[in-house]
Amino acid sequence: MMVESASETIRSAPSGQNGVGSLSGQADGSGSGSGAGAAGTAGGGAGRDAAAGADSNGEMSPADLLHFQQQQALQVARQFLLQQASGLSSPGNNDSKQAASAVQVPVSVAMMSPQMLTPQQMQQILSPPQLQALLQQQQALMLQQLQEYYKKQQEQLHLQLLTQQQAGKQPPKEALGNKQLAFQQQLLQMQQLQQQHLLNLQRQGLVSLQPNQASGPLQTLPQAAVCPTDLPQLWKGEGAPGQPAEDSVKQEGLDLTGTATTATSFAAPPKVSPPLSHHTLPNGQPTVLTPRRDSSSHEETPSSHPLYGHGECKWPGCETLCEDLGQFIKHLNTEHALDDRSTAQCRVQMQVVQQLEIQLAKESERLQAMMAHLHMRPSEPKPFSQPVTVSAADSFPDGLVHPPTSAAAPVTPLRPPGLGSASLHSGGPARRRSSDKFCSPISSELAQNHEFYKNADVRPPFTYASLIRQAILETPDRQLTLNEIYNWFTRMFAYFRRNTATWKNAVRHNLSLHKCFVRVENVKGAVWTVDEREYQKRRPPKMTGTRGLLPAPATPHGPPFTCALDPEAPGEGERGLRSPTLVKNMISSLSYGALNASYQAALAESSFPILNSPGMLNPGSTSSLLPLSHDDVGAPGEPLPSNGSSSPPRLSPPQYSHQVQVKEEPAEAEEDRRPGPALGPPNPSTAGPAEDRDLEEELPGEELS
DNA sequence: TTGCCGATAAACACTT
DNA sequence: CAAGTGTTTATCGGCA
Numbered sequence: 001m002m003v004e005s006a007s008e009t010i011r012s013a014p015s016g017q018n019g020v021g022s023l024s025g026q027a028d029g030s031g032s033g034s035g036a037g038a039a040g041t042a043g044g045g046a047g048r049d050a051a052a053g054a055d056s057n058g059e060m061s062p063a064d065l066l067h068f069q070q071q072q073a074l075q076v077a078r079q080f081l082l083q084q085a086s087g088l089s090s091p092g093n094n095d096s097k098q099a100a101s102a103v104q105v106p107v108s109v110a111m112m113s114p115q116m117l118t119p120q121q122m123q124q125i126l127s128p129p130q131l132q133a134l135l136q137q138q139q140a141l142m143l144q145q146l147q148e149y150y151k152k153q154q155e156q157l158h159l160q161l162l163t164q165q166q167a168g169k170q171p172p173k174e175a176l177g178n179k180q181l182a183f184q185q186q187l188l189q190m191q192q193l194q195q196q197h198l199l200n201l202q203r204q205g206l207v208s209l210q211p212n213q214a215s216g217p218l219q220t221l222p223q224a225a226v227c228p229t230d231l232p233q234l235w236k237g238e239g240a241p242g243q244p245a246e247d248s249v250k251q252e253g254l255d256l257t258g259t260a261t262t263a264t265s266f267a268a269p270p271k272v273s274p275p276l277s278h279h280t281l282p283n284g285q286p287t288v289l290t291p292r293r294d295s296s297s298h299e300e301t302p303s304s305h306p307l308y309g310h311g312e313c314k315w316p317g318c319e320t321l322c323e324d325l326g327q328f329i330k331h332l333n334t335e336h337a338l339d340d341r342s343t344a345q346c347r348v349q350m351q352v353v354q355q356l357e358i359q360l361a362k363e364s365e366r367l368q369a370m371m372a373h374l375h376m377r378p379s380e381p382k383p384f385s386q387p388v389t390v391s392a393a394d395s396f397p398d399g400l401v402h403p404p405t406s407a408a409a410p411v412t413p414l415r416p417p418g419l420g421s422a423s424l425h426s427g428g429p430a431r432r433r434s435s436d437k438f439c440s441p442i443s444s445e446l447a448q449n450h451e452f453y454k455n456a457d458v459r460p461p462f463t464y465a466s467l468i469r470q471a472i473l474e475t476p477d478r479q480l481t482l483n484e485i486y487n488w489f490t491r492m493f494a495y496f497r498r499n500t501a502t503w504k505n506a507v508r509h510n511l512s513l514h515k516c517f518v519r520v521e522n523v524k525g526a527v528w529t530v531d532e533r534e535y536q537k538r539r540p541p542k543m544t545g546t547r548g549l550l551p552a553p554a555t556p557h558g559p560p561f562t563c564a565l566d567p568e569a570p571g572e573g574e575r576g577l578r579s580p581t582l583v584k585n586m587i588s589s590l591s592y593g594a595l596n597a598s599y600q601a602a603l604a605e606s607s608f609p610i611l612n613s614p615g616m617l618n619p620g621s622t623s624s625l626l627p628l629s630h631d632d633v634g635a636p637g638e639p640l641p642s643n644g645s646s647s648p649p650r651l652s653p654p655q656y657s658h659q660v661q662v663k664e665e666p667a668e669a670e671e672d673r674r675p676g677p678a679l680g681p682p683n684p685s686t687a688g689p690a691e692d693r694d695l696e697e698e699l700p701g702e703e704l705s
Numbered sequence: 706t707t708g709c710c711g712a713t714a715a716a717c718a719c720t721t
Numbered sequence: 722c723a724a725g726t727g728t729t730t731a732t733c734g735g736c737a
Contacts, residue, residue, distance in 0.1 A: 509727090513728085513729085519727085
């Protein structure tokens with residue numbers, strides 16, 4: 001108390017560095033739902049901070065470029081095909097009564113086909129020069145191969161058709177068949193060719209891309225996906241009779257098996273095309289192609305269509321009711337024909353899928369790490385992790401380059417990786433109770449999901465107090481002006497970039513209200529510091545008893561999970577196989593006690609030296625046990641054993657404040673910012689031992705409390 | 706049901 | 722005077 005009164009006089013405008021700031025626009029408006037736009041006080045100041053735009057940028061990743069390349073190539077191929085199509089029909093090797101339909105085929109096929117990017121779209125995304133280069137490159141290559149390939153392809157088609165006819169027992173369907181099949185085959189082969197090409201490039205080190213993307217449209221788009229099993233077949237089928245074409249394709253030393261494998265794995269993820277099966281051609285031949293089901297739609301695929309279900313069209317945003325498949329097909333061909341719109345929609349869908357896949361891979365990776373860390377067998381991943389794992393694996397077939405998934409930084413409101421949906425009380429005015437203190441050490445949690453919070457407009461699951469503290473502790477000198485605190489908030493959390501008015505008031509309120517925040521006069525003016533002891537004092541009681549230190553703060557808190565780590569929990573583990581509760585259960589079932597024990601033990605023996613030593617920066621050194629410790633310890637934020645003065649339960653290192661934050665993180669850690677030196681400034685040294693004194697010095701002087 | 710805690714709102718004082 | 726900063730009070734809702 002004294003502190004403030006004394007200091008207030010001096011206070012000079014802290015404005016110094018704030019201005020730079022943050023905040024992207026968004027009018028003040030009481031973002032937080034509850035409104036109260038009034039907030040006459042400072043809160044209103046909404047306007048000025050300029051977001052620390054550090055984040056977000058719309059650059060194109062190499063992978064994207066590649067993706068586009070591929071699409072472009074496919075498009076070229078498609079055009080080629082379409083041209084061919086018209087020509088093909090002439091040969092008339094088929095009885096087809098539905099010659100007419102043949103025309104449609106290409107359309108539907110094309111629609112489903114990989115290339116979904118129109119040149120225009122490409123242009124929008126790529127810079128002209130880029131586009132040019134890519135196009136030329138790609139086209140040249142493709143065309144070359146295509147032309148060569150096509151001649152052979154024609155022959156091949158004839159052969160196949162003949163075979164089919166011979167085996168021919170197929171009634172009407174057949175009719176359609178030949179032409180369509182031919183098209184489909186061609187298309188498919190084109191795609192494969194394309195794929196081959198890409199693979200070759202990859203192998204040659206010319207390109208590195210993510211399987212997802214490499215396979216891009218093909219596999220990503222459910223509709224376009226090729227049945228995994230089909231591919232091999234295809235190759236086989238063609239190769240068998242002696243397809244010269246094949247050879248030309250594989251040239252680069254790609255062996256069939258390899259190709260097939262890769263292709264398969266590529267296709268796998270999307271796991272599409274249930275209907276494929278139907279297509280089994282009468283003679284069982286290149287039925288393979290048929291998989292393009294819908295495309296050929298009409299006659300075949302009597303049963304279902306991936307875009308048709310429950311009597312309605314499932315085309316994104318469509319939902320048109322169709323009595324039967326036939327009608328649906330019509331609808332499909334008319335409403336969703338190959339045009340800019342459909343193309344764009346496909347593209348979007350593709351992106352969605354890709355994003356999800358990437359996200360999934362990321363998450364599963366994290367999960368693995370978490371489980372490994374918790375001494376769980378990754379092998380017994382529980383129901384939900386299972387699929388994850390699988391898909392992840394699928395989407396990243398080995399042998400391929402796995403570009404850092406990180407690239408994709410979805411600014412989507414996805415839930416923070418490490419968190420359960422819980423934390424998403426979706427920003428509302430939610431008065432989320434932050435059990436955070438107990439459950440997740442803010443520092444680690446933050447470090448882990450830093451990117452997430454930075455980009456997603458999700459309300460962070462921490463209390464203002466803990467956030468403020470975190471902000472302050474992150475700085476080398478452990479002190480911040482109010483404005484700097486604001487900036488930190490906006491910089492670290494997208495949420496605070498938008499919901500301006502209220503939180504600033506809340507921050508001030510918290511600063512004033514909590515004894516743990518001490519105002520100190522500084523050269524800069526008034527700055528705020530944290531009195532760890534006070535901070536610790538605030539909460540020791542609670543968590544001590546019931547809650548323990550959470551091993552891995554996988555779940556911050558939030559209604560659902562809210563640290564339900566009750567000691568008792570172990571028993572009821574089962575009820576919680578539900579995903580949301582899963583984490584909780586996992587943890588609890590992990591023999592929380594044991595962990596806790598080991599944690600303590602580890603801490604006991606390792607305690608500070610390690611934490612404070614530079615070595616701590618090196619995750620490796622600390623190994624599995626420590627991570628736990630740091631987290632918890634490091635984030636005195638919460639579970640901290642109430643200060644060094646009291647509280648027997650946990651070891652109570654005096655106040656190794658945040659420094660301990662350093663912790664090793666599963667995958668992301670690296671990019672996120674090494675928590676260690678404190679996210680903020682590059683001043684590892686300051687952090688260390690000095691810090692303790694820092695607090696001591698400043699605070700004492702001020703006479704805390 | 707009660708008490709604690711955190712979030713939010715708002716009034717007010719003070720400084721720049 | 723306006724804006725920023727701090728303090729304080731009141732209310733609400735979640736949670737144990």
